[in-house]
Amino acid sequence: MKIVKTKNIGFCFGVKRAIKMVHKAAEATGGNVYTIGPIIHNPQMVDLLKEKGVIPVEDVYQVKEGTVVFRTHGIKREEEEYIKGTGLKAIDTTCPFVKRVRKYAKYLKNKGYQVVIVGDSNHPEVKSVLSYLDNDGIVLQEPTILTAKKVGVVSQTTLDKGTFVEIVKELIGGVEELRIYNTICESTQIRQDEAIELSGKVDMMLVVGGKNSSNTAKLYKVVHKVQPKTYHIETVEDLEPGWFRGVSHVGITGGASTPDLIIDTVERRVKNF
């Protein structure tokens, strides 16, 4: 079995930075570190961190002691303000690429544009960006005609380029002035481009990453378009021997929140098949 991995695989810059900051905080305080939602969308990594005293909580208002971590994809402005008001120690691991989305969205709003965020309205990053606009923004997940004078567009960092272009194209028809900031993060774009290229050269692709990870889901979507025999797995346990019948060349890629250890274990198991 020949196995090829994409060059950019495993943790992205933003996740590496966040994990490092959280580890440092847990070591310094001996635990008692709370993240609002999971710090990253990888259940295995979140479980490992729990052993070190890093606990995800759903509701920011539950935290009454210790250190609070703002996760990589940001929290809502009102949550951030609440934490700052309590005087609890806060660590902001929000990725600089996510802050860039907020920055452009706020700029567009201040300049009088109707802000459109292309992305998933249920994703924490989109909710966070919207909160910085006082919820005065439109979230689009599919091509939609809008009738407005001035529209300013930003994208969720983990969006796929194809979807962004399709939605922007549809907007052109209905608006007088359209201003676009492509805020898909570099890491997401590079990963998708490399995975698409590899998909055309192998018999089968494995996309490794959390089932709740937006960037892994998008990666699966773009890879599956090129290579229909593509599987999204979270861990080695999801692999099925039957998938490998007649397959001699396997490509492996992974989401930005997938630990190297999980990818290495998958690679070793595939070699055994």
Ligand code: SF4
């Ligand atoms: S995927 Fe991009 S935006 Fe998200 S944490 Fe990684 S580098 Fe930052």
